[in-house]
Amino acid sequence: MLPERCQRLAGLFFSIGELWRTTRRFTVSSMRNLGMGKKMIEGKIFEELHFLIEMIKSFKGEPFSLTSFNCAPINITFIMLFGDRFDYKDPTFLTLLRLIDEVMNLLGSPYLNIMLGKIEDVRVILRQYIKASREDINENSVRSYIDALIFKQQEEKNKKDSLFHDDNLIASILDLVMAGTETIATTLQWAILLMMKYPEIQKKVQEEIGRTVKAGSWATYEDRKNMPFTNAVLHEVQRFITLLPHVPRCTAVDTHFRGYFLPKGIIVIPSLTSVLLDKTQWETPHQFNPNHFLDAEGNFVKREAFLPFSTADKGNLESPAFGIWDSKPDDWEVWKSIHQAQKVQVAGNNLSRVQQGKEQGLEDDTTFVSNIAPQVKKRSTLQNHPLPEAQN
Numbered sequence: 001m002l003p004e005r006c007q008r009l010a011g012l013f014f015s016i017g018e019l020w021r022t023t024r025r026f027t028v029s030s031m032r033n034l035g036m037g038k039k040m041i042e043g044k045i046f047e048e049l050h051f052l053i054e055m056i057k058s059f060k061g062e063p064f065s066l067t068s069f070n071c072a073p074i075n076i077t078f079i080m081l082f083g084d085r086f087d088y089k090d091p092t093f094l095t096l097l098r099l100i101d102e103v104m105n106l107l108g109s110p111y112l113n114i115m116l117g118k119i120e121d122v123r124v125i126l127r128q129y130i131k132a133s134r135e136d137i138n139e140n141s142v143r144s145y146i147d148a149l150i151f152k153q154q155e156e157k158n159k160k161d162s163l164f165h166d167d168n169l170i171a172s173i174l175d176l177v178m179a180g181t182e183t184i185a186t187t188l189q190w191a192i193l194l195m196m197k198y199p200e201i202q203k204k205v206q207e208e209i210g211r212t213v214k215a216g217s218w219a220t221y222e223d224r225k226n227m228p229f230t231n232a233v234l235h236e237v238q239r240f241i242t243l244l245p246h247v248p249r250c251t252a253v254d255t256h257f258r259g260y261f262l263p264k265g266i267i268v269i270p271s272l273t274s275v276l277l278d279k280t281q282w283e284t285p286h287q288f289n290p291n292h293f294l295d296a297e298g299n300f301v302k303r304e305a306f307l308p309f310s311t312a313d314k315g316n317l318e319s320p321a322f323g324i325w326d327s328k329p330d331d332w333e334v335w336k337s338i339h340q341a342q343k344v345q346v347a348g349n350n351l352s353r354v355q356q357g358k359e360q361g362l363e364d365d366t367t368f369v370s371n372i373a374p375q376v377k378k379r380s381t382l383q384n385h386p387l388p389e390a391q392n
Helices: 002-007 017-033 040-058 066-080 089-106 112-136 144-154 168-197 198-210 221-226 228-241 329-341 351-359 372-379
Strands: 255-257 261-264 343-344 366-370
Touching: 017 144, 066 089, 066 144, 066 168, 089 112, 089 168, 112 144, 112 168, 112 343, 144 168, 168 198, 168 228, 198 228, 221 228, 221 261
Parallel strands: 343 366
Antiparallel strands: 255 261
């Protein structure tokens, strides 16, 4: 089985029972101590946004790949995992981005051994960071998730049957490096793609940001309360793309369901698409429609059928194995700030389209992005997902 060959039934995604509960509880606590879901992480996000905006400006209006936006949200996650940000040209950073992309593209393919080889390449990098952490860790210098795991392991070194053994450490870090970054980055790519597909919605988002945020300031995560349309758009992105429609779960107890007996421990694969695209729950389920999350007065409304990642606790908007990124402040901050500073438009595969745009008097802050559809299509679980007319 893949779980045994890939993660040895350890970590956050493939573990079960007490190992899963203990590891998840520790991970949630550690990430919150490192700033997840708190105001202290905003400073790191704003710092990363500076680097992202500078990178966008470096293209000087010329086309660039949608995947270039991945650097910021992934780096924000890496700050929490490794303790420091990576320069966008750092060889280790580029290697990790390439390996994450290759592993995700190989999921579900017949090339299992190739995928496992690339996962092992990621493990080699992680072992180097674990080794460095072990050499200088102390309770006053826990700066990352890796440090927290090492410190916990040292705390329990004399404890019989400690769950913080090396296999679980590597598996837990690997889970967050792979799936924890991919979901955020891919959601951001889809959000940018949809704003380019529907410029009238992008314009309304920018107008709302302009009314809410003081000139020269970054919008904060708390500002979302005053930006109902922007908040609705990001929620609708998550609903519309159904990023993780079939994530396996495990029954905790013997269960009877619609005449079927499901014994404890059996794997169950729910179809979140049946909820996210349910015509009895959404007025226009197959259309990109931010009004799904707005009431008649334009106030933001959280829908009970909004289950973009799992049927886990409602406070969690990550896959059921993790449940640790509380409300995606990194996705919110990065996506919103891109539209606060830039106007994104689709460019063709050659520079003539860009030149044509310039000749038509497009603003200097317009960002052209090329090769959009192929990049997003290969990374999405919705291989034949249409992009119909939006409702705004």
